[in-house]
Amino acid sequence: MRRRPRIPPSPLPQRDGVDPVRVRLPLGEEWATVRDHLVARLAAGDGVIDGMLDAGSIVGADGRPVARDATYVPGMYVWFHRALPDEELVPFPVEVVYRDEHIVVADKPHFLATTPRGSHVAETALARLRRDLGIPTLTAAHRLDRLTAGLVLFTVRPEERGTYQSLFRDKRVTKEYEAIAPYDPEVALPRTVRSRIVKERGVMAAREVAGEPNAVSRIELLEQRGGRGRYRLLPHTGQTHQLRVHMNASGLPILGDPLYPVVADPGPAGDFRHPLQLLARVLEFTDPVTGRTHRFVSGRMLQAWSAYDEWPL
Numbered sequence: 001m002r003r004r005p006r007i008p009p010s011p012l013p014q015r016d017g018v019d020p021v022r023v024r025l026p027l028g029e030e031w032a033t034v035r036d037h038l039v040a041r042l043a044a045g046d047g048v049i050d051g052m053l054d055a056g057s058i059v060g061a062d063g064r065p066v067a068r069d070a071t072y073v074p075g076m077y078v079w080f081h082r083a084l085p086d087e088e089l090v091p092f093p094v095e096v097v098y099r100d101e102h103i104v105v106a107d108k109p110h111f112l113a114t115t116p117r118g119s120h121v122a123e124t125a126l127a128r129l130r131r132d133l134g135i136p137t138l139t140a141a142h143r144l145d146r147l148t149a150g151l152v153l154f155t156v157r158p159e160e161r162g163t164y165q166s167l168f169r170d171k172r173v174t175k176e177y178e179a180i181a182p183y184d185p186e187v188a189l190p191r192t193v194r195s196r197i198v199k200e201r202g203v204m205a206a207r208e209v210a211g212e213p214n215a216v217s218r219i220e221l222l223e224q225r226g227g228r229g230r231y232r233l234l235p236h237t238g239q240t241h242q243l244r245v246h247m248n249a250s251g252l253p254i255l256g257d258p259l260y261p262v263v264a265d266p267g268p269a270g271d272f273r274h275p276l277q278l279l280a281r282v283l284e285f286t287d288p289v290t291g292r293t294h295r296f297v298s299g300r301m302l303q304a305w306s307a308y309d310e311w312p313l
Helices: 034-042 048-054 125-133 158-169 242-249
Strands: 021-024 077-080 095-099 103-108 149-155 174-182 191-198 207-209 215-225 228-235 278-286 293-297
Touching: 021 034, 034 048, 095 125, 095 293, 103 125, 125 149, 149 158, 174 242, 191 242, 207 242, 215 242, 228 242
Parallel strands: 149 278
Antiparallel strands: 021 077, 095 103, 103 149, 174 228, 174 278, 191 207, 191 215, 215 228, 278 293
């Protein structure tokens, strides 16, 4: 079996809790210089790559700046820090629920992305925790949607990340969510919803289609107050937006959801008044490294229930 080439360690430290970008020059391609390839590949604005090269911001595996006329070498790695986008500060803390030498369990607020992606880079739970805890090796074992609050498992040691990720892949984690949605006495509960969900690249909302089910969720009513219900949601699979899609399909769209049943105007930047009323409440598993049995419970409360009268109908 052909072994994959070893990836050298990054010669650049993290910046604001964010890893540098690593680029491998492809095999089977011929360019005169590293600069020519980066200009074509990264599609940066005029002069951006030249400016970074002249400033010594792009380095090789030895940490030395790559010269503007450096010869293209297939398989070579280079690193650099991207310019961080202007990000809206999410004015809510990430609470650490548990920490040992192997894992960190955090209670993420609404509106904060789990890991860097797209326009959310430094303002993410991962970047914040790396900075605040001083653990540059911290990585996420799974993800929560940016709009969903609640418990997220992070790993401390890179060599153990795959072991913890396998908990989610092999469905050896019990996850329990809580949601606030309309109450409808005509909707029979509890119920288990099975459907096939697809999420297309570039399309904000996922949708149900005909075919073999790939998403299974159990919906239970915990309590009812007026026209609202507080629901326990138990996902048996992990499709994108699964709980939001299944609640909407059941006639119980989650309050504050900007995608289901219809894609709504996102509103002005910095408006954090009415978050999606979905919370990852419980995370339970047997630690595959230490053998300990863990059960973590979020301390957050959903506003549409705790501040019932202040939440719009």
